[in-house]
Amino acid sequence: MLTSVLGMTASSTSAPRTGEGAAVDLAGVNKWFGDLHVLKDIDLSVERGEVVVVIGPSGSGKSTLCRAINRLETIDGGSITLAGEPLPEEGKALARMRSDVGMVFQSFNLFAHKTVLENVTLGPIKVRGAKRAEAEEKARRLLDRVGVGHQAEKYPAQLSGGQQQRVAIARALAMDPQLMLFDEPTSALDPEMIKEVLDVMVDLARGGMTMIVVTHEMGFARTAADRVVFMSDGAIVEENTPDEFFTNPRSERARDFLAKILKH
Amino acid sequence: MDDLLDQRDLVLQAFWLTIQLAVLSGVCSLAFGTVLAAMRVGPISVLRGAATTYVTLVRNTPLLLMFVFVFVAAPNIGWFVGTPFLLKGVIAVSVYTSAFICEAVRSGVNAVPLGQAEAARAIGLTFGQTMTSIVLPQAFRAVVPPVASVLIAMTKNTSIAAVFGLMELTGRMRYFTNNSADDTAIFLTFAVLYIVLVELISAGAIGLERRWRAAR
Secondary structure, three states: OHHHHHOOOOOOOOOOOOOOOOOEEEEEEEEEEOOEEEEEEEEEEEOOOOEEEEEOOOOOOHHHHHHHHOOOOOOOEEEEEEOOEEOOOOOHHHHHHHOOEEEEOOOOOOOOOOOHHHHHHHHHHHOOOOOHHHHHHHHHHHHHHOOOHHHOOOOHHHOOHHHHHHHHHHHHHOOOOOEEEEEOOOOOOOHHHHHHHHHHHHHHHHOOOOEEEEOOOHHHHHHHOOEEEEEEOOEEEEEEOHHHHHHOOOOHHHHHHHHHHHOO | OHHHHHOHHHHHHHHHHHHHHHHHHHHHHHHHHHHHHHHHHOOOHHHHHHHHHHHHHHHOOOHHHHHHHHHHHHHHOOOOOOOOHHHHHHHHHHHHHHHHHHHHHHHHHHHOOHHHHHHHHHOOOOHHHHHHHHHHHHHHHHOHHHHHHHHHHHHHHHHHHHHHOOOOHHHHHHHHHHOOOOHHHHHHHHHHHHHHHHHHHHHHHHHHHHHHHHOO
16 A cells, blocks of 8 residues: 555665555556547556666657656546555645655756755655755765765756756655656766766666666666567557567567667 | 925935835735735636736726725725725735736746756645745746836835825925925935835845855
8 A cells, every 4th residue: 555655754765665566557548638649548567676668769658658657747548556556636645646756857857946955855854854954864875876975065057967867866766765757867968978877777776666767778778677668659569578679579660660779 | 405404304204104115015015926926827726717817907907096996995895994094005005016026926937947846746745835945936036127127116106105195205295395496306305215215126136136146
């Protein structure tokens, strides 16, 4: 039960998960943007500790799927449950649920008027009611872990993209999430900064974090993913282990996609 | 000019009354205008509609009409009976100005990237927390110049209170010009006092902009 998980604010991110059911379960999810059918009958179940990478051409609905899981996008049909609990309607219950789901955005979205340290402590203090000193100590530990501990007093605009994205990961981790969503976390980064962010993500994956990662980084998918989900035109076309998917894609769309991105 | 010097107590009292009108109205307008802006961008449609209606009604009405309502019409239906004149003036000016503050703040809210609010919601902040911790602080930084303009216009608008018996600067100026042939000096003196007050607002705005530019 999510509610029982909610009480465990001190749980470590790598601790074994409690509760019943899959970490995330989507059943028959549909969404339209006007006439555009962006999610078509999506069924997807993610187990605790599993790392699922979602790939596909742009406009295939990957980001929308990712954002629907913490209800930054509403859906028009089907159901989404987290640890067996259906997503609540907008309000306090939804806010509580979101606090257990870490989200990392393509454009970082660090709070521009707050320092790096304040970015990471805001959630624990405002949402979890943590004491400032404890929140800061934990934040510094997380910032060290992602390699930006010495930037704690700076403002986001003073950091490189790669550093900002690592702070964003630390900000999400500060909430002790049960699940982490990554929405194209490296797509806005210069090439030389991609690795530093991916390294942190690989680390998280090895630590047992449940992750759903929308990305174009095939290297990350091969290294860290338990499963690759290939989407095209709003539907899941193919799911497989990374090895099987990359060496032996079954669908024509996937073969076509892989040919386009791997050769040039 | 001699009149002014002989009766400088009256001038200073008038200046003080204008300052009170401006500061009290400014504080009320900022507070109420910000609440209105939050209502207009909020998720609750009833509040959104109420704030939108308020802005439409108030912004399309002359300030003089607002004064007539507060000072003349409202007491006839039992409102504001016995309310001090200063307070009535503050109510009239604040009701009017908060509509403009609302729109200025709302423009600032629209200037804050959507991702800021999304990130705040994603870590579990409620709508209210997202507004007060993330969106409004950044919106305020963006709206210092237009809000300063609104407050400057408001300060000068307090002169309408003269028509309703408040001896603030304009009221006192009329008193002096009625009793003197030396109009020009009197006009200039009172104009300078308004300029001093408005310049204080401008200086405050510049200071805020400088401080907030440094901290981001």
